[in-house]
Amino acid sequence: MSQEHTKSKVAVIGGGAWGIALGTAAQNTGSDVLVYSRRPGHVDAHGLRVTSSIADATAHARLLVLAVPSEHVRGIAREIGGLIDGRHAIVHGVRGLVGDGSESDELVPISAVLREETPTRRIGALGGPVLTHELAAGAPSIIVVASRYPDVIHVVRDAFGAPSLRIYATDDLTGLEWASALTGILAVAVGFARGVGLGAGLVSAFVTRAVHEAARIGHAAGAEERTFFGLSGFGDLLAAIAEESRPEVRLGESVARGGSVDDAIAGAGQRIEAIELAPRVAAFAKKHHVSAPIFTTIAHGIFARRPAAELVQDLMLGPITGPA
Amino acid sequence: MKAPIFQFNEQREELVQSVVDRVVAEARDPMLLLNDAAYHEIRRLESSHDRDELGRWRRIARSIGGLDASGAVELLRETVSYHARDVAGNFDRRVYTLASRVAPAGLSVLLSPHVVLERSILEVLQGEGLADRIWTSGPIERIRRLAEIGTLVYVPTHLSNLDSPVFAYALLSSRLPPVTYGAGKNLFTNPVLSFFMRNLGAYRVDRRLKHELYKQVLKTYSCMLIERGFHSLFFPGGTRSRSGGVERKLKLGLAGTGLEAFVRTRLPKRPVGAGAVSRQVFFVPATINYMLTLEAETLIDDHLKEAGKARYIIEDDESTRIGRITSLARKLMQMEGSCAVRFSDPVDCFGNVVDDEGRSYDRRGRRVDASTFVESIADGEVVMDAARDVQYTRELGDVVIDAYLRDTIAMPTHVVATAAFARLRAHARSSDDLFALVRRRDEVVVPYRELIAEIQSTQARLLELEKAEKIVLAPAVRGATAEELLRDAERALNGYHTSPVLRSRDSGVALLDPKVLLYYQNRLAAHGLAWAGGTSR
Numbered sequence: 001m002s003q004e005h006t007k008s009k010v011a012v013i014g015g016g017a018w019g020i021a022l023g024t025a026a027q028n029t030g031s032d033v034l035v036y037s038r039r040p041g042h043v044d045a046h047g048l049r050v051t052s053s054i055a056d057a058t059a060h061a062r063l064l065v066l067a068v069p070s071e072h073v074r075g076i077a078r079e080i081g082g083l084i085d086g087r088h089a090i091v092h093g094v095r096g097l098v099g100d101g102s103e104s105d106e107l108v109p110i111s112a113v114l115r116e117e118t119p120t121r122r123i124g125a126l127g128g129p130v131l132t133h134e135l136a137a138g139a140p141s142i143i144v145v146a147s148r149y150p151d152v153i154h155v156v157r158d159a160f161g162a163p164s165l166r167i168y169a170t171d172d173l174t175g176l177e178w179a180s181a182l183t184g185i186l187a188v189a190v191g192f193a194r195g196v197g198l199g200a201g202l203v204s205a206f207v208t209r210a211v212h213e214a215a216r217i218g219h220a221a222g223a224e225e226r227t228f229f230g231l232s233g234f235g236d237l238l239a240a241i242a243e244e245s246r247p248e249v250r251l252g253e254s255v256a257r258g259g260s261v262d263d264a265i266a267g268a269g270q271r272i273e274a275i276e277l278a279p280r281v282a283a284f285a286k287k288h289h290v291s292a293p294i295f296t297t298i299a300h301g302i303f304a305r306r307p308a309a310e311l312v313q314d315l316m317l318g319p320i321t322g323p324a
Numbered sequence: 325m326k327a328p329i330f331q332f333n334e335q336r337e338e339l340v341q342s343v344v345d346r347v348v349a350e351a352r353d354p355m356l357l358l359n360d361a362a363y364h365e366i367r368r369l370e371s372s373h374d375r376d377e378l379g380r381w382r383r384i385a386r387s388i389g390g391l392d393a394s395g396a397v398e399l400l401r402e403t404v405s406y407h408a409r410d411v412a413g414n415f416d417r418r419v420y421t422l423a424s425r426v427a428p429a430g431l432s433v434l435l436s437p438h439v440v441l442e443r444s445i446l447e448v449l450q451g452e453g454l455a456d457r458i459w460t461s462g463p464i465e466r467i468r469r470l471a472e473i474g475t476l477v478y479v480p481t482h483l484s485n486l487d488s489p490v491f492a493y494a495l496l497s498s499r500l501p502p503v504t505y506g507a508g509k510n511l512f513t514n515p516v517l518s519f520f521m522r523n524l525g526a527y528r529v530d531r532r533l534k535h536e537l538y539k540q541v542l543k544t545y546s547c548m549l550i551e552r553g554f555h556s557l558f559f560p561g562g563t564r565s566r567s568g569g570v571e572r573k574l575k576l577g578l579a580g581t582g583l584e585a586f587v588r589t590r591l592p593k594r595p596v597g598a599g600a601v602s603r604q605v606f607f608v609p610a611t612i613n614y615m616l617t618l619e620a621e622t623l624i625d626d627h628l629k630e631a632g633k634a635r636y637i638i639e640d641d642e643s644t645r646i647g648r649i650t651s652l653a654r655k656l657m658q659m660e661g662s663c664a665v666r667f668s669d670p671v672d673c674f675g676n677v678v679d680d681e682g683r684s685y686d687r688r689g690r691r692v693d694a695s696t697f698v699e700s701i702a703d704g705e706v707v708m709d710a711a712r713d714v715q716y717t718r719e720l721g722d723v724v725i726d727a728y729l730r731d732t733i734a735m736p737t738h739v740v741a742t743a744a745f746a747r748l749r750a751h752a753r754s755s756d757d758l759f760a761l762v763r764r765r766d767e768v769v770v771p772y773r774e775l776i777a778e779i780q781s782t783q784a785r786l787l788e789l790e791k792a793e794k795i796v797l798a799p800a801v802r803g804a805t806a807e808e809l810l811r812d813a814e815r816a817l818n819g820y821h822t823s824p825v826l827r828s829r830d831s832g833v834a835l836l837d838p839k840v841l842l843y844y845q846n847r848l849a850a851h852g853l854a855w856a857g858g859t860s861r
Contacts, residue, residue, distance in 0.1 A: 006703070062701045082690060086674065086697030087704055119686035121674060121719060122701060122712075148718075150711040155701045 007032045008159035009061035013076060015043035015050060018093060019067035021136035022126070022160075023048045026065075028138055029162040034060040046136065058083040063091065063155050065126075066114075069271055070096030074113050081118035089152045090114050091124040091145065095180045096273040097280075107221070107284050109177035124152040125173055127180040128231040129239035135165070142166045144231050146176035168231055175227030178218040182295075183233060184248050185274040185281060186210050187240035189298045191252025196308040206315070207237060210294045212322065217281060217295065220288040248274050252302070261303055275303060293318045328553045329502055335552070336412060343408045343544045344401060347537075354400040357537045358388050361403060364535040400537075407541040413504060413527035458490060461796075462667030462731065464498045467608055469680050470670055471501050474604035475553050477582040478503060479724055480665075481571055481611045481732075482559035484618045488526070491557060491612060494665035504549055505557035506542070506578065546578050550585035553603055560724060566627035568620065568843040569859040570611070570728045570850050580717040582607060583673040587698045587713065590706045604682045604694065607675075607720065609668040609727035613798075615735045615816050616662070617843070624843040628762065662816070664735070666796060668727035673697075674716055675723035729850060733796045734786055736804070740813035741844035742854040743778035744770065744826060748835050749855060758858050762839045771832040779806040785853055795851055817844075 008031040012023040015037025024046050027033045036057035037043045040050040051057055058064065058080060068076055073094055080090070092110050099105035100112065111123045124147030134141050145156045145167055153169045161167050170176060189210065193203045215228035227233060240246050247268040254264040265272060282299035285292035293315060301311040328335075351357055362385035369378035384399070391399060470476060480491060488505060495502060506529040529542060550556055558579040561571040586605040617623070671677055672694045676684040684694045697716065700707045747770040752761055770778075783806060789795045790802075800812060810826075810833070817825040817840065825837045835841060848854040 008702070062704065078688070081686070081688060085692050086694070087699040087701065089701045116687055119676075119690065119692040121697065121716065148715045151701055151709055158702065 008063065008155065010034075010063050010065060010159050011036065011057040011061040012065045012067060013054070013057060013080065014067035015040065015045075016067060017132050017136070019065075020044060020046055020048065021132045022065055022067055022093060024136050024138070025162070025165055026159050029160060029165070031159045032061075054079055055083055058088070062088050063159055064088060066090055066092035066094060068094065070094050070098055070110065070273055071271070073098065073110055074117060077114050077117035085119055086121070088120045089122040089124065089149070089155060090118060090120060091126060091147070091152065091156055093126040095127070095184050097178070097181045097277060107280055109174055109181075111173055111177060122149045122152045123147065123173070124149070124156065125176050125180070127176045127236065128168065129235040131239060131243060138164055140164045142168065142231065144168045144170060144176060146170045146173040146232070148173055170227060170232070172224045172227045174221060175218055175223035176232045178221055178223045179214065179228050179233040180236065181273070181277060182214040182217065182281065183236045183240060185278050185295065185298060186214065186237055187246055187248035188252040188272075188274045188278075189294070189302065190237070190241050191249035192256045192302050192308070193252070195253035195256025196312070198312070206294070207241070211237060213292050213294050216290050217285050217292055220285070220290050247272055255302060255305075256308060278303065291321055329504060329555070332413070332504075332554070339548060339552070340405075340408045340412050343541065343548055344404045346548070347404045347540050347544050348397060348401050351400060351540075354396040355388065355391070357540075358384070358396065358400060358403065361535040361537045362388065364533070368532060368534070403537060404541055407538055408545060411527050411529070411541060411545050458494055458497065459664040460494045460498050460667070461664070462610070463669055464500070464667060466680050467667055467670055468498075468500055470606050470678070470682055471555060473682050474606050475550050475585070476503070476555040476606050476608055476670070477550065477579060478555070478557045478608045478610055479560045479579050480557070480609070481728055482561040482564050483568070483612060483614060484564060486618055487559065487612050488557065490663060491610070491665060501555055503555045503557040506546065543578065543581050547581035547584045547588070550582055550605060551589050556582070560721065564619070564623060566623045567859045568617065568624060568846040570732050570847065572725060572850055574721040574724060576717045576721045579607070580713065583713050583717055583720070586673050586694075587706065587708055590695055590698065591708065592705060605673050606670045606678060606682065607673065607724070608670045609724045609731070611666050611668075611728055611731045611733060613664040613666070613733040613735060614662070615737050616820050620840060620843045621821060624839050628759070628839070664733045664798060666731045666733055668731045671720070671723055673720065675720045730794055731796060732847065732851070733798050734801050734848060735798050736800050736809045736812040737816055737844045738847040739782055739786065739801055740779060740810055740826070741841045742848050743775060743782045744833070744835055745838070745841045745845040745855055746782075747775055747778055748838055748841070762842055764835070764838050766834060766836045769829060769832045769834045772828070775833050776806045776810065779809055782853060783809070789851060789853070
């Protein structure tokens with residue numbers, strides 16, 4: 001007996017390259033996709049329908065996929081919040097953490113902002129070693145969806161799952177969000193390490209220790225450490241290392257070669273969240289008594305333009321903590 | 325006052341039958357459930373003296389293997405019926421009327437059963453006025469209104485076995501309809517308490533039974549009561565707070581049936597359970613606060629026993645000792661505001677605040693329809709989804725926890741214990757851990773002025789917190805001087821607990837029982853006011 005599969009409906013909020021890639025992936029599986037962009041004229045839509053009305057987007061689908069830079073999340077979420085209710089799910093693909101706006105401005109994941117600014121509880125995030133251009137081109141890829149609500153994972157699988165897109169799931173939403181954000185910072189460091197000409201052995205050691213450190217920091221934020229050692233952490237970072245064109249990696253390389261951070265940002269042509277995030281993560285680690293020499297070095301070394309040899313020495317001579 | 329519980333007895337038989345029907349209909353693997361029940365029961369009964377019951381379960385265990393599918397369903401039905409009948413409560417309007425007419429005194433009967441044996445019930449009921457001592461506060465008008473348009477699920481903090489009668493009387497004196505609740509079977513051993521609980525809507529929860537089938541029966545019974553509009557009471561802490569601290573983690577297990585009931589009465593095709601009404605379900609967090617806790621010493625002892633490992637069901641504590649109950653009752657009678665129940669703002673099943681008409685609002689104050697939370701993302705139909713609801717319930721738990729903190733009422737005993745314990749720590753060795761601290765019985769004498777200064781500073785911090793709406797001060801704390809607070813606390817603590825806790829001497833105030841001080845200071849630990857080293861298990 002054949003049963004007609006009802007088309008999933010998806011609204012993508014954000015018409016940047018990442019939003020379009022996600023929209024394309026969903027459309028390729030047969031989902032009915034509508035993309036919201038504030039400037040539809042500037043969107044390279046790849047055949048997707050684009051609207052400039054956020055209300056049209058939220059009316060189009062109960063599954064909303066948010067793909068905007070982290071600094072815009074709160075504003076957009078508040079706008080969406082007035083248009084949706086408890087039946088909607090919001091899944092974001094934002095690699096970043098933001099301040100909670102309190103006096104201490106504690107770092108919180110994007111899901112916390114969505115929880116605060118919208119009525120829905122069914123919130124999730126996308127991450128893992130998926131690359132924008134590969135996803136857009138329909139190349140075989142793997143993506144991770146995280147949500148504490150199994151029905152959110154289910155609709156994401158329905159809307160995006162295809163032979164060319166394999167979807168892994170976790171209920172450790174906090175873990176995936178922190179891993180995605182911290183990986184961005186580590187990608188800069190990897191670019192930097194390469195730029196100053198560190199050997200492959202040392203870069204590998206550095207990456208391994210850095211992921212452990214990220215896991216400790218994430219744990220302090222309520223994440224499960226093991227999430228960092230899987231696709232959302234290690235996997236994502238390996239993709240960053242392999243990907244020459246990743247903006248964070250290029251930024252790191254450029255700084256290592258003596259370029260200024262500002263020039264490097266201008267060269268990347270987009271905002272790189274890692275720059276602002278690194279010192280805040282280092283401060284978070286300090287506040288929560290987590291040993292984080294690598295993140296601290298990145299925050300106060302690379303971006304502060306200390307000589308590379310000094311930074312390497314700092315890390316090489318620091319106390320050895322934890323098992324190998 | 326209208327409330328479905330007044331018609332409980334007429335529905336009882338049919339309710340029990342519906343519970344049985346649903347549990348049997350929804351059992352995926354009857355054989356597995358029966359085996360699990362038999363395994364757990366035989367294991368439990370082997371160490372008890374109930375040979376008949378053990379024999380019964382052994383026979384069941386032997387017969388399971390030879391059953392075919394229909395035979396298994398039949399045996400399942402029998403077993404479920406047996407448990408459902410054991411759980412089901414009763415509501416006797418005459419008992420309720422009696423209790424409400426003499427409301428101000430009724431509690432003292434519950435508190436001091438021996439008095440009943442000596443004098444006639446009425447004489448006692450008319451004579452004393454303990455319920456006057458229960459100070460109730462919070463958005464009572466709104467809750468009263470919501471009780472008319474929806475079903476209320478009260479989820480208060482849990483400190484003492486007196487909580488359910490105290491809460492029942494707080495409802496009564498606030499002119500809120502009575503509730504049904506599950507009470508530990510061990511409480512039914514006290515004949516008078518049992519008489520009242522049984523006839524005022526309590527159902528029996530046997531905490532010794534660990535098998536899945538029994539849990540299903542309990543959950544279904546509770547869920548069906550809420551579906552039928554019975555206002556319910558659960559203690560989501562699961563057990564009395566051992567440390568004396570406000571609960572920071574909740575097991576919303578049975579209270580979660582509030583959400584299940586909400587979903588079930590909205591399903592497009594309604595399953596078993598004809599008497600259900602599609603109403604809103606509102607959760608009302610509340611705190612029950614005592615100047616003195618009946619079982620303080622036993623509870624803190626249990627708390628201090630190796631963290632988490634040795635937790636057991638306390639069968640024998642102060643609440644089974646009549647002398648202790650009367651002595652507490654006498655103490656509470658002497659003190660103004662010695663017991664306070666504070667209701668928090670009611671929320672829907674998803675933790676959204678609700679207004680007087682039961683409409684829900686999100687954190688930004690925008691109206692939101694509660695039903696939409698249980699609609700499927702895919703097609704917008706209301707669906708049952710246990711995994712989804714576990715998560716909703718967990719988030720509701722976070723909202724309840726926040727409400728507990730905000731609506732904790734700080735009593736003189738808490739404030740003075742906080743200050744005294746802070747001084748104890750200051751006078752102790754810095755290497756002293758929790759256990760070393762509580763062993764310092766009658767070792768530290770704090771100069772009077774020093775203790776007074778500490779009480780003043782605690783009181784000042786409390787006032788600040790209250791201004792930020794993060795705690796509530798009992799009137800006896802807000803307006804009192806530090807000297808008065810110390811006197812009140814000393815008067816309360818000494819003479820009720822088995823040995824004196826604080827004693828003023830010429831050289832200062834002697835801290836005689838650090839353990840009891842720890843217990844009372846723990847109430848303010850989660851607020852950051854008191855030492856937090858003695859609350860985690």
